[in-house]
Amino acid sequence: MFRSDTDLLGSLTAELSQQLKDYEDQALLEMIRPNLATQFVQDAPELAKFREAIAQNDSMDDKEFLRIFREFIPTTNYEPYRPFIAKFFATPCKEADVKNMFAPGLPYFFAMSSMTSSKSVKTFPRYRPPPHLLQNPLYLALPPSGGTTLSPASMRYSQILKIDCEDGQSKQVTVCSLSIGFLRMAMSWDAEQDNERLDLWLPGQTDPYAISLVKSYRAFFVLNALFALADRRVTIIRFFFANVFVIFLQYIEDEWSLLIDCIEKGIIPDVEDLDHLRAPLEKLFKPNPLRAAELREIGPPGVEGWAVRVWPHLERFFGITGGPAATAVSKACQVWKLTHVLGPSVPTQATGYGSSEGSMALPYHKGDPNTDYKVMFLDVLTEFLDVRSNEPSERVLSIYELVPGGHYEPVLTTRNGLWRYRIGDVVAVKGFAPDDGLPIINYLHRREGGFVMAFGTTCTESQLTSAIVSAADRWIGQIIDFTIVGDDRDTPITYGYLIEIGGDIGKDARMATQQTFEDLMAANDEFRTAFWQGRARKPTIRLLKKGTFAEYRQQKCNKTNVSISQVKVPVVLSDPTFREWLLQQVVVEL
Template sequence: MSRPETNLLESLTAELSQQLKGYEDQALLEIIRQNRVSQFAQDASELAKFREAIAQGDAKDDLEFLRHFREFVPTTNYEVYRPFIAKFFATPCKEADVKNMFAPGLPYFFAMSSMTSGKSVKTFPKYRPPPHLLHHPLYLALPPSEGITLSPASLRYSQILQIDCEDGQSKQVTVCSLSIGFLRMAMNWDTEYDNERLDLWLPGLTDPYAISLVKSYRAFFVLNALFALADRRVTIIRFFFANVFVIFLQYVEDEWSLLVDCIEKGIIPDVENLGHLRAPLEQHLNPNPLRAAELREIGPPGIQGWAVRVWPELTKFVGITGGPAATSVPKACQAQKVYYRTNSNRHQITHTLGPSVLTQSPGYGSTEGGVAITYHKGDPKTDLKVVFVDAVTEFLDVGSNEPSERVLSIWELVAGGHYEPVLTTRNGLWRYRLGDVITVKGFAPDDGLPVINYLHRREGGLVMAFGTTCTESQLTNVIVSAAKRWIGQIIDFTIVGDNRDTPITYGYLVEIGGEVGKQARMATQQTFEDLMAANDEFRTAFWQGRARKPTIRLLEKGTFAEYRQQKCNRTNVSISQVKVPVVLSDPTSREWLLQQVVIEL
């Protein structure tokens, strides 16, 4: 499809700049006035100067209140909040000890970070937003659709916290992924009534409710594939991470004959750990020999445009196509967020979908808070418009020599500049640093809001002993380019420090689909040359003898699927949330992956 034309402003007019000031001021006041009375705001040492300034001034003066916020509230990180969050996990947990901890009342759920880097899990309380925001795209786990949507949803949760309330009752708070929490909140689905909804099948979805409770990784994908293939009316495919769609397609290919036979006969396959979920699923699947015959004629995934042959009404694919999914889509189709990679080859998702299907980003945000939504007047795959819905976003200039506490407002941004987002959220985070780097593409002409593209993690590169840091974008671009020319189709990859020789270097661990190229060993030299061209520090370190060529080791087929399944089983994180980091720091995972090496180039 043709790239949409954009008409972004390169700079803000005085009128738009003033309009943005009012927009940010109003949004900030709504959040910080409400959360100022929270336990965190009253007790955190980081906010002591802010509290003192408010006490000495006129707290009812909005302009003075905002000036004190901007002058006295420092940037924060997770460690500031950890001791306050820990109170929710105490046993017993009394309502008086945690009520109004970060925002008024009690959280609806706790959102888990996905632990991409291998570090310990972070949890963030999520409070129910005002009713008028519940239908905003940032909160909708399943946006409305006029047709049928393939959007596998797991309701798997890590644990349930019990809060003993003052009235003698207790409140259960689920610890789960952000998407699961938003889905449960939107549908008012409490965990205690999960088994009473087993017969439910929401209109417009391919998957009956019971599939969302399946715990087995394989069974979850096989059953979603079964019901999706049985319905030719699919118009939209939604996967939070596009690489999960690739996993879905792998299961479709591996189980093709079984799936088609089950559709023909109207039976649920013999997959593990179904138990009481089998009966409600069986009642939703009827024999369909005509559909089975149609699928047999089309065949399993492989041909270009396979998806539109299976689902003739398919028009749109929505998913994060950067980061863990970038090896599955071309550079032109990338979106943003959370540990994103920035290049790819041409086969897999776009090959499977075909040229008629629009690819769109679901937006940009994190477990901590939402930042931007898809900018449809630009490139819907990469362009994202900053909005203040559950958070107000300020920015740090990553190229500035000023102190890191110099926080910029949206009207102070410059087109082409690189910035780190800083969030103040409805859920009680105060100037929280995300650690990402975005670039401002321009400003929307109607309201002046910045339109941004995600670049990479600010400290996502692997710091070598020789003192240089290549960004995730650079590290990804060079291996994807080399693989496309010499090795073959990348299924996935990660990078570890290779210290088998001195000095330490970037060690690529790569899984390839299909045959390995006959001249695959040329990839190491190309990766080295491209990295030399991309990063001045690396080039200088090499010529000074402080750096050596990167290494590339190929892993056994299926390694990263097993990695995801192990992580899912070990952490109880949602199936859709498991990601492979660009740079791996977890020593246990590193050692396991190294055991899967089959070839070194």
Template sequence: MFFPPSAPLSSLQKIPSSMVPCPILHPSVYKDYHPFVSRLFEEPCTVSNVENLMAPGIPYFIAHSSGTSNGVTKHFPKYRHPEHMSTSTAGTMAASNPVSKHGGKNCIAFSLGHRQVVQPLDHEGNIARRIPVCLMSTGTVRMHNDMAVERDQIYQSIRIPNNSSPLAVSYIPNYKSFLFMHALFALQEPNMELINTMFSTIFRDFCRVIEEQWETLVQCIEDGNVPELEATGPFIENLRRLFGGPNPERANYLRTIGKATDEPGWLKKIWPGLRTIVAISSGPFITVVPECHHFIGPDVVMQTLGINCSEAFLALAYDSRDPSLYKVVGSDEIIEFLNVNEPEEAKSLTQTWNVKLGEKYEVILTTRDGFWRYRLNDVIEVVGFDPTDGQPIIHYLERRNVHIRLANEITTEKQIQGAIAAVSDSLGYVSELCVSPDYRQTTPRYAFYLELQHSPGSDADLAPAKMHTYLQTHNQNYLKDSQAGKIGVPSVHILRRGTFGEYREWKAQVTNSASGQIKVPLVIWDEETRQWLSKMVEKEF
């Protein structure tokens, strides 16, 4: 409520507080920044037009999203800040590739490739900076280690002493070739202690490559041969030079173990010293965790480094026993919380020290890279507080805007996951999944595309009805619309084994994204992807 400057103070005091409206909250979204970010992609790009654009100086790299929510790629300029302003990021980078006290090696399956390079020109027309457009993880590794794009050929010729793979492997753009080469160099190394693949889905694909290509991989180790695969041509000379020659002793050891995938802990037999798998396994990545544990066995710890999205660094892993448990970072960004059960008003925005136990919040970020009160759309639940510094301990729950709707219902990510859990006794364990609208009949319905860890159960044909019942029980609008004949019983499509790994490879090629870090959207709307999935169906219920 506005009062002119001449209004006496007493007139303000007479207004009941109930009559003073609470300001409506207007946090920012990506489209608010697009006019500024787009300057970096203008031709020609000039320093005068992009310097001090979002933060002081020129960006070190530009992070691009994988576009899983709506298929549209977003770009986030990232600047180099003093280390004391990014302590959690620096600590996470150190933990992602630790130096072993026992002389063990790490397999670090990160990409170092980029989608393009932005080259702003100074006033004389010279290139002032080469800015890679890449994944957040790629750019963070580059920035932390000061890996300039113009020195990439040098990096591709070296091997970091505590890593199993030479850096050239991390530049391979083809997903299958990328995983095969990491597997080949890892299998050659008997003293593996840590495997870091960023996401649990990538680790699962890594394990399947070893399983499916076992004989070829072992033969390559025996012969000292590095085969030239798709997209490895520019790097093959360095890969062969750094492979180390024939190793019949290691090959014989691997043949003695054999492809023992039926028993838990196969990888522990391959690498007796294996201790840790680093891979995000909360939220949509949790479904493959049982399969991952089957490969590694009970004695290998599976942990995550934290929540590090394209926008900013949000949280650190808190307890390896619970992959969805994180501690909010108190140093890198300004983090606020919007209660999801209250109106979107300013009074609903809560600071870190005022969050309440058991409440659910959407994360709102203000970053040192120029985003102000930015909606992240990630929903968390506060489950405790760290006794050492009082920072909130959170469970990651879901994306706020991920849902499917065919009529008047809105079915959330949590409800979709619940429907899958409700049919695990009929179908067997679901390794990965997505859901899409099915318009093949007069009444639309949900189409669940599922990849199973094993073959479907004997009563798999009961799964659609069980899903339907679950959704009716947990979603009142779904119940009403299904009873009114607006939504039919879901269809269940069993995909052939390895489909989602092939999806990641396909999307990496289509979108020119880095190998191994494509996420599968939970809800698929675009017709191209739906048609692609339909070709992978082995059985439909």
């Protein structure tokens, strides 16, 4: 159980405020002083005034250095970094051209953005952190567990960059997802030696290493399900997004008989694209008729607490349940609701709040660990912009200047060489932790994540998500996944929901359109005004055939090499190719 919000402070005492100022100053100095001599700081046009102020100042004590940073560093986006990052992708790439580019030395890997909110992949260099931080939860790709962890991980990468070093050797830098980069860094796994580790099975994991190299989306989840079901010692389930666990359960239900037969006989199922991975998996998988009999008696997912019956030692579920993953905790269909499958004895918890650019906050366990995050200055220094401010030039705020109830965009300065970088999220401040005064925040939505329709209004991602989840709870059934496109089949253009459901559709499902419309009218003043002026119309809801979003994820993996377990379905879809493909999968309109 978590405490009520009344435990949080509504304002900071003078002592806590000074404590936060000192904490922020020290963290900022640790991050920016080592990066002062980097190529980006020395050459980026956006930092010209900062360089000039530094050059004109003879006294560079800490206080003066911080003043110059706060006065002369502007907020940035990806564009200033793009030409510097491009140097790593040049052929040939010489060490002298990229050394000390954003931070001292060379990056360990490049983290790929998920492309959820943009059309193109962004890459961010990630350097090895100081040794004292490597055991922090922000960096632990495989957190310690007293038992066995079910945490599917894909080792897929986009490409390997080759840097020709001055000593005649070369350095390989992998371009991959953030979590896979952290895992490779923690284990010192070079991508070029992936096939030499095929017999590896990390202690405490349900999935052998070979599964992480599987390319097929379906095969990846079927094989993870096979090895996980065979192991009754699971204590932790960890999925990046909670709704991906729901998809995992669907594969278990669809392939239940096959999986149990394979566990009984100790065979690897005939799934696609295994090739050279089949032999090591067959070597590691043994017959277990007793476990197969136990699973047959339990049956496939459906009953409340199914997960605890299958894994009697299960203690906790880790995964993001907000944003697009909110469908996993929808009340629409108890059979597929996350808390129903886990049962009342298994708490759920988010893993933290962050992005490819940096990790900003950890779950606040004295609040709701699924939605409440405590800002920490470990990987990044986070400042904020007030999204409701009417000031002509947005003023960057420190943590001790925040106000409970305020909505803010985080601005990141990182150990990896980002300077006041705007990530485009919007968070709400709930209050301040009573022990140290650090802000407790909730993620709301992307700042530019809604549609600006022809009638000039923007509903936020959180408003659009809440409306369809609420409608599904009452009328439609369990949403597996959804996205929204501009529906321009009539005028004016409107929000076109494309959803995939699990199980049977509700008998009064057509009522969902009206409820979604009413919820958006109540949530967004601009939308309501536009409707009454005849500039807006009701949203539309179309159902997609079963398996559509699994195929979407497979195509996204093939196109971008984003990690299989981390592909996100965007709330608002901007890619025109995927839009047309999804519209071809429509089976009925409500």
